[in-house]
Amino acid sequence: MDDKKKVVENLNSLFSRYSGKEKLENEIEKLQSHLLEMEIDKNRLEKNETNTKKAIAAKQEAEQKLNEADVRIETLTYELEELRNKGTNENSFTLIEEITPSSFEPYIERLASITSGNDPFITAYMTYEQVQANVIQGKLTKYLDQDTLQLLKKINSNTGYALFYDNMKMVCEVIVPPIPITESLVEIAGSFNVGPLTKLLDREMTVCVLAAHAGESLIGITSDKTVFDEDMVIRSSVKAKHTKGGFSQRRFERLRDEDIAHHADKVRSALKDLLASSVVDIDMMFLCGDIVLADHIVDEMNIEIPLMERNIDARIEKHDTDNILRSIFSCRRYRL
Structure with missing residues (x-):
């Protein structure tokens, strides 16, 4: 469908050649023009239900990317202003x-x-x-x-x-x-x-790890800090974030919050079972990933184990969950 191709081509052009707000706004204007053409041809497209669905999907995708672009512009503008206010004479790590x-x-x-x-x-x-x-x-x-x-x-x-x-x-x-x-x-x-x-x-210790993410969290125990002796990934269905706004967004976010609460309950239950079944004493528990969610999970458990929060890239990789341990037990180096 020619109109659909125009939208896709303009989207690709927009995001591959993005270099500033003015240029982005020009591309948005062109894109909106094509979307208007699609609305004019709506009656013709309705004759073919499949094409209509594809056109609507393309339009929704375009709107989502435009929203993301607007947010990105606002973020970059703020960061640029912060850098200007900060000045260039401040000392920094090498x-x-x-x-x-x-x-x-x-x-x-x-x-x-x-x-x-x-x-x-x-x-x-x-x-x-x-x-x-x-x-x-x-x-x-x-x-x-x-x-x-x-x-x-x-x-x-x-x-x-x-x-x-x-x-x-x-x-x-x-x-x-x-x-x-x-x-x-x-x-x-x-x-x-x-x-x-x-x-x-080099201290010998047994630690428990909770890497919390909405919809996919990992829990595990390790005694050598390099590989998990036992670990599991708990998955739940959690809706993606809503970006449209209005009443539908509020309702959608409420449902998403319910999904996350359900996921937290599943992880909490699995974590209790894991700790109860451990035959060795746990010296420390590390929380990483979404720290707010991790805190929420352990807050209601009355855990007496010392807790440590680690702000790391705790991505859960299917065939390499031990990558989280490498990140947890890495040192951070600053050169003054």
Whole structure:
């Protein structure tokens, strides 16, 4: 159908050549013109029920993509304004990356191999409570410059962090571990003290994981932090988000909320059974994915196990659920 092809071609053109609001609005105007032509030809199309359904589906798809484009424009405009207001003179990290469990050992070995004869290296371990209270200012102010102190304030960690700092700034590293640091330390020596961090990450423990998503959640138990000893994926039918607005959206969202509540009940029931059947004590439970949903699931369970929230990319992959463990037990590295 020629009119349908016009819509599809314009949609493809719109999203492949999108480079700004003005251009996008021009493409939207062209698209709306074609949609109007489709309305004019509606009587002719009604003679063929199959084509009519296809035309309506194409129109709905076009409207949805237009709505998404409008939202994207608004988001980009806001982000651009934020960047302008923020300015360009603010200090920032030169590197932020994840250190996976498999790459941590060579990283820590290289760090430990750096030595000096005149004690210029600073090692500091800060607990979550100390980070929140900004204890770093009192302990290390005389050793660190103001730019470094300001960068340390930006690190958001619920497990504390380890700082490895050379006053010649050849090494300026912060490691945020996945497991909470429980003992603080400040040491100035001719090498970095990596022992407490290595001991922390080598700690033997059994953990339970809840990766919550609306309609598809994973629960599992692991004793070696690399593969699940036992895991399961709980799936439910949950409606996709509604984008049209009006009364229909409110009703649709209410039904979606009911679907999510039903899914939460299924996951909660399965999690209770998993914990009850475990023959070993669980040392810690990690919550990831949709943290709000995960919190809702465990809130009504009165779990006495320590809970840790991990803001990670907890995608549930059919043939590789252990990828979530790799993300959970990765360290975050900041280069100052």
